Amino acid sequence: MTSDRTLRDVVVTGLGATTPLGGDVPSTWDAALAGQSGARTLENDWAERYEIPVSFAATIKVKPEEVLPRPEIKRMDPSTQYAIIAAREAWADAGSPEVDGDRLGAVVSSGIGGIWTTLDGWDTLRERGARRMLPMTVPMLMPNSPAAYVSLEFGARAGAHALVSACASGAEAIGYGVDMIRAGRADVVVCGGTEATIHPMPMAAFAASRTLSLRNDDPQAASRPYDVDRDGFVVGEGAGIVVLESAEHAAARGARVYAKIAGVGLSADAYHITSPDPEGRGQVAAMRRAVEEAGITGRDVVHVNAHATSTKVGDITETRSIRALLGDDADHVLLSATKSMTGHLLGGAGALETIFTVKAVSERLAPPTINVANPDPELQVPLVRDEPAKLPGGDIAAVNNSFGFGGHNVALVVTNA
Amino acid sequence: MANTEQEILEGLAEIVAEETGLPTDAVALEKSFTDDLDIDSLSMMTIVTHAEDKFGVRIPDEEVKNLATVGDAVSFIAKAQA
Incomplete structure (x- = not known):
């Protein structure tokens, strides 16, 4: 597997996640190896109240309220909360690399953005008027908010980006991180994707597109790719973040390397x-x-x-x-x-x-x-x-x-x- | 119903603590919002929005810049309720 390319090698030195299977990568990976399902019946009355045909989802296992201080919860949309939790884990897992902020990038995508904030804001406006609209609403709902907060968190000044391509967004963010390093614009990039859309409006909208599983009586068996009886996807939520580095940068600081991202x-x-x-x-x-x-x-x-x-x-x-x-x-x-x-x-x-x-x-x-x-x-x-x-x-x-x-x-x- | 100044201070301290993560007892009358409590303009407007809601008063934008200390805000809310 050698080649004469002159592209810089890009390696993965840190992993972070918060998912329906666990609040970090080790617990998520262990649960995945054990074949566990993160799908569960929703503890609310959305299905009844709004006549949504789906009453379950793969909700996040560890709520952000258990991990983040209250002021961060208040000023971040859940999609950003998940990203920050995962990013902190990934950064610590990478050994908190010492890197010049001008050589550090942040690329964090969301397919849908701060939809909880958007819809809460709309509810506030209709029910209570503009005077009650919270001043942080715009920076919370903007789809680049997770990338911006991750950039702020680590002082990443080489660029903060949020590429949006629906369900490919998280992978595209990592691909862009690879490109930033290969183009010489950064030595280290914190990148990945996040989503927090288990709200009745997007649930109803996905249901309307007839793409969701309707297996309400057995949520854990609902997501069944390649099974003949599969009937649609199960909405999940959470975030995954990786720390990418140029191979030289990782080697110079003696970092543990998980693998290479060799091609995008x-x-x-x-x-x-x-x-x-x-x-x-x-x-x-x-x-x-x-x-x-x-x-x-x-x-x-x-x-x-x-x-x-x-x-x-x-x-x-x-x-x-x-x-x-x-x-x-x-x-x-x-x-x-x-x-x-x-x-x-x-x-x-x-x-x-x-x-x-x-x-x-x-x-x-x-x-x-x-x-x-x-x-x-x-x-x-x-x-x-x-x-x-x-x-x-x-x-x-x-x-x-x-x-x-x-x-x-x-x-x-x-x-x- | 009007609150006492002590009740207003306590209520305001809860709002500030929620927004900033500071302990409620750090929110004392003589503290400056910007210099002591490190509250930026967006956070200040968030606190104002919650305070209006909690105390049933209107704090006009042009008034906010005159609220330098916690004591200024408590006095303003008390007067507005009277």
Whole structure:
């Protein structure tokens, strides 16, 4: 796996997350390896009161109120709270690197932004008038708020960015972090994605688009990518953040390196606003670009963390795309669909799944896909079910796929350190 | 119903503590919002919004700049309630 590229190597030195499975990366990863589901029945009356056909979601396991001081809770939208919790963990996990702020970047995305703040503000205006609108409303609702707060937290002055591409946002943020380092604009970048949309309005809106699972009587079995009885995705929430560094910077300070982000592939379907191109051309192009940039071949790919949201059409289109790219090499790929456990973190998904992919490569262990009682006969790649599966030794590569409404495709290639 | 100045101070201290994370007993009459309590203009407006709500008064924007200390705010609210 060598190449004559002159691109700077980018490594992962810190991981942070708060998810439906746990309040940090170790607890989330352990729960994923154990095949636990983070989906649960909502403790509110939204379904009844608003006639929303879905009464469950993959809510965050550890509430921010248990972690953050009250003033931070008050001035940050939940999407920013999750990002800050994950970013602090990632930064500490990286050993709080000493870096000139002008060489430190922050890239944190959300698919939807501060929607709790937006809708609370609208409720306040209608019920109580403009005089009661809180002055912090705009900085709380703006979709760049998580990136801005992460930049403030660590003094990141090389740039603070918030790329938005729906459910591909978190992966695109990490891809942009890689690009910042490769372009020489930063040595260290704190990057990832976050989402906090378990509010009745977006729940009703997703339900209206007929993309959610309606398995109200058994939430933990609802997210079932590749199972013949899958009926839609489960809304999740949380954040995933990674610390990226140039390999030289990490080596100079003796940092522990989890893995490399060796390739970033981006494409757009330009086909339909919500449906993936059934030919998978955009998905294949993104994966091909990532593999080419990584300087590897299809044979090196041993694991794919699929986007696989548990929808009828999307899951199978993706496995066809993997098969189209890898051909016979797809026979030895171990495919994991971790949304079966976490639900769909939307703008946080691509970042959390990059963390899973990094952990899989560094620990040589592919996480399981739960709830696959009867695999879809059209599934074209070997699936890791129920129990984690060992990945081979030596030099290996894994791909994390993330696709978003709007036709956004992001593939990241992760290789061992 | 009008509050005593002590009640207003206590209520205001709760609002400031919630916004800044300072302990309520740090919010004393002689403290300056900007110099002692490190409250920026957005936080000040947030405190004003909550205080209006809590004490049932109107604190006009042009009045806020005259509220240099906690004592100024307590006096203003007491007068506005009277």
